[in-house]
Amino acid sequence: MQGIKTYLMCVVVIIIMHLGFVSGQFLYCNWVNGRNCTSYHHSEICGTDGVSYPNMCFFAKSYCRDKNIHIRHEGHCNGADPDPGQIAVTTVQPAIFNGENAVQDFFCYQLSHVECGSHREELCASDHRTYINPCEYEKQRCTHQTLHVLYFGLCLVSR
Numbered sequence: 001m002q003g004i005k006t007y008l009m010c011v012v013v014i015i016i017m018h019l020g021f022v023s024g025q026f027l028y029c030n031w032v033n034g035r036n037c038t039s040y041h042h043s044e045i046c047g048t049d050g051v052s053y054p055n056m057c058f059f060a061k062s063y064c065r066d067k068n069i070h071i072r073h074e075g076h077c078n079g080a081d082p083d084p085g086q087i088a089v090t091t092v093q094p095a096i097f098n099g100e101n102a103v104q105d106f107f108c109y110q111l112s113h114v115e116c117g118s119h120r121e122e123l124c125a126s127d128h129r130t131y132i133n134p135c136e137y138e139k140q141r142c143t144h145q146t147l148h149v150l151y152f153g154l155c156l157v158s159r
Contacts, residue, residue, distance in 0.1 A: 028107040029064035037061065046077035048096055056106045063099040071097040108142035111135075124155035 037057035045053045048070045053059040063069050073096075116135035123131050126148045131137035141147045 028060075028103045031107055032057065032060040032064055032103060035061075043074070044076045045074055046072045048072050050077055052077045056102065059099075060103040060106050063103050067099065070099040071102055104142075108139075111139055111142060121152070122154050123152045124150045126150055128155050128157060130155045 035057050037055060040055045040057045043055050045056060045059045047053055047059060047062065048068075049062070049066070051062070053062065059069075059071065114135065116133055116139070119133055121133045123134065123137055125131060125137060125140070126146070127140075127144065128150075129140075131140065137147075137149070
């Protein structure tokens with residue numbers, strides 16, 4: 001059942017992306033917002049908003065609501081972390097991980113564990129390869145972020 005839900009989500013997203021209405025960020029946030037974060041492993045993350053998130057899923061949901069949140073460090077936020085409201089523009093801030101990249105990584109990691117199935121709904125991508133279904137295409141796009149759909153169906157010319 002989970003495979004069918006993933007497949008349907010990928011089909012809808014591919015169609016929307018093919019039409020050019022949204023970016024990958026919409027895809028990731030749309031998918032993340034449908035997750036039950038309590039089912040993911042507890043591994044705290046400190047956000048730049050000073051909030052300790054129980055795991056990447058909870059962080060991703062917060063990022064999808066506020067694109068100004070990023071990851072300050074792994075682990076619980078503590079008193080040694082700068083208060084987000086008190087950081088001056090000239091202050092050298094601790095290293096952070098971009099929130100958008102974190103959400104994309106979370107999405108791609110989860111997708112890498114999904115069995116796409118053998119259902120066929122071919123699409124031709126900008127690498128001139130035919131992907132047998134949107135799920136397989138999305139998996140490839142996780143490692144080739146500039147990849148995009150050229151059209152639905154078999155590629156006419158292979159490279």
